[in-house]
Amino acid sequence: MALFGKKKETDQADDAASTEDAGRIATESNGDEKGLYKADAAKAARFFEHARTVHETGNHEYAMTLWLQGLRQDPTSFTGLEQFWQSALEFRRTMRKPGPTRDQSRSFDGKGPVERFLVALLNWGTRPGDTSAGVKAVETSVKLGLAESAYWIGDRVLGASLNDRKPKKDHYVRLKDLFSEIQAFDLAVKAGNLALNVDPTDSPLEAELRNLSAQAAMTKGGYEETGQEGGFRKNIRDADTQRRIQDESSLAKGEDAATRLLSAAKEDYDSRPTDNKTIAAYARRLLETNNPEHEKLAYQVLIKGYEDTKEFRFRQQAGDVKLRRARRKLRQLRDAAAEKPDDEKLQATLKDAERKFIEMEIEELTLCVDAYPTDLSFKYQLGRRHFLLGQYEKAIEFFQEAQNDAKSRVQVLNYLGQSFLALGWHTEAVESLRSGIKNHPSEKDDLGLELRYGLMRALEAKARAERDTNDAEEAMRLASGIAMQQISFRDIRERRDELRQLVQELKTASG
Template identity: 35%
Template sequence: MGFFSFGKKQPAEPTPSTASAASSGAFVAQPDKAAKFFDHARTIAQTGNHEYSMMLYAKGLRLDPSGLTRHEELFKIAITFHQSGGKSAGKEQVRELDGPGPIDKFVQAEYVWMRDLLNMDVAFRMMEAAAKAGQVEFGAWLAPRLLDLLRKQKKQSKSMWLKAKVIFSGVEAWAEAHACVEEAVRVDPTDTQLASDLKELTARHALKQGGYENAKSGEGGFRGMVKDSAKQQALQDSNSIAANEETEARNLERARTDYAENPMSSDAVQKLGTLLRRRATEVSEEEAHGVFMAGFERLNEYRFRMLAGEIRVMQMRRTVVAAQKKSEAAPDNAALKTEYETLRREFLTLEGKELREKQRNYPTDRSIKAELGRIEFELGNYEDAMAAFQSCKDEAKLRISATHMLGRCFAASGWHGEATGEYRDALQSLGAGESDRELPIRYDLMVSLMELARSEKNGSFAREAGEICSAIVRRDISYRDIRVKRKDIDVLVKELPA
């Protein structure tokens, strides 16, 4: 827990690999249990909560990683998450997937990469974990996508290509390994060892490309390798992680055609609306809004109403940010400040309205309730915010943030005794390596202790606040107004009895 740590960390729950190892010494898939996670993940994905959906997919894959279908579903959600500005996984989220077995480590590595698709170091670790877990089919499926990413890297070196060659070979992705050696030769044509590697991989690639390996196992041989090039291009474009302008244009044109031919198709509505929204122009966003609303009216699927609402929220957020910048650039202009505050309140009201609608349609998703609590807090509706955060405290992934925010609600209402209790609970729930989350909680605890010292004329509260302040100063003397707080606490300690 960092330099503020106290209390004991609870023991980790047994993982699927742990349980199976205890009985048979090897991983045993549990497809029935995994299916429940996958079903829930699909439902949550439809709400737009891609972050939680990906975690549910990962928990299902720990129970049954076989087959590519679930990995493909996860990958599509990951692309949408990435394109919408999603962030990489936090330490607490990664820790949820801890486990001793190779399947645990593979799924954990896959989840980390799915949350950070352009990170090649993470991608390499995932492929290495896939090889160790025997997930050759997964590795061969993902290899072409990673090769495409490698070719788009700004800085390329022979060592990078040789590392990729080893990793692709580990999952029997011979075509991609062959391509890596070709790239390495291009970087350093004087390396004679590369010529030998290239000769070997050329043979392996030729066998695979010709279909001879499949022919021996009765899987179709050469004829099975013949593909429709137009469909192949469409598939490649749709699965592109770092699509260029030309690819995006092709994707959009195909989506328009599909939507026109299948107006009652949920997938067609989703794809066209998402691609239009991604272009982020005033015209494309209005068209996307229209597509989603039309889809909602025709198909009666709430998710399209939700996506249309998100566009309005996004547009309003940009307006508020622009007003804030103008106000900050002219701090003495009262009119600009008033305009910003008015727009900010309108924005929070709009966002709250959309979240309440979302909560009515997805009442079991507590992350929505937590967001609604944040809006109520910012609007000054502290009692409504308290109710929202209290209902989120028993969900593991929300516990710390909900408890912290509940403390802030109490503090804003002047109930600093209750606030300090919530802050202490939040700190107790922190795990190792979460000092970045610990600092703001400690700061808020310090402020509430100062208020308690003043209201109860009790010097012990002031001295505890001083200890916290001292630790923050030693760690980051520029943190917020900590130097001012240091002086305020010194005055309190002198004025109040022990």
């Protein structure tokens, strides 16, 4: 093939501004050829990191949403697509009926080519046996110019369609045309043959398939005519360059191809060690191998790149690599501790390691805040890390700045309220959480529940401290509302009973 080619209370070191997606290191373009979107790998990475953490906690429904929100920022991310599919695979094992949940659907409006792509992925991910949903996912990928994604999706759609009790010829013909458009002639032939199986009398289709088969054979052998208008390797005369492009675009990069790509990237880097693009490309190729030694080398390349060019993005990416390695070790320690819950020494070691990891994140995020003082998302992330360590006053400083970012204002107000509550500043906690509820469009989604629960706690604490019946009654109403919506939410049943007793106690005391 010659192509291009519902949140839970999770472990709280999530939402990281770092990224495991090595692909972002090589992203040099601001957008696609068609001008339909502008890819921002850095923003996507923050969603992807959160998605990884949420997936690991078992909240696969919400992880799917986060992967798609990352793809909204960078539709070209192949890692984002693959990991979305993994979360969808896990979610489908527990879902009650096919199709997106209400919370998932609410996150995507379907307006514009990127949003239509995301909606199509969501529908296909939750209905993998629905060939029409799969066709739509391929179609929206092609319209965005995402040839590799279209191939990857289409290959799976064709495989799943074999289970259709009543396959539709139109589906296969449409897939054939889409695959032809991206010059994926091998899949175009497969789709065409499946269409012919449904309707063996279609002579024009049979003739077209003969032509497609010939193109597939030539493409596979690397003999597609140079200079052909629209051809994938149009005007590429150098054989080594042509093979490199073929390797880069191949969906299943074999070991030989990966080795050639890494060697080529190293050669470019050795000849131009201070060039931004060669630094980024070499680091990415090293990370793609998933080899620990190459990972160390990538870190060294990025640090040197930062020292030579003073481009902070290389220092930031080096920090991402360091956190990636540390996160992997922490995950191994968590697994070991989970197997030996009674081993007090091991549990203490884990607790210490988790704290040190958050401290490491704080170091990296502090550098990002200093380098990008106007990017409030880093201040939000840094505030969260201080919150996790119980450094509430420091967290409040960053949250108060970060609340000016409309994209994360509600989440920030939630943490701001929790921070004030932890310090015993009840009035400030109540005001922050009320503001969060006011700015949030729904009381019934996951974040809405978190805000109402937080306000309930703040009002209860205020009522107990000030012996205020009105605050206690409002807290009880909130508890009742949450219980009616989701009785299994945290400890809401116990809270409701305790608040009822508190109200009675305060009323009795007031006479």
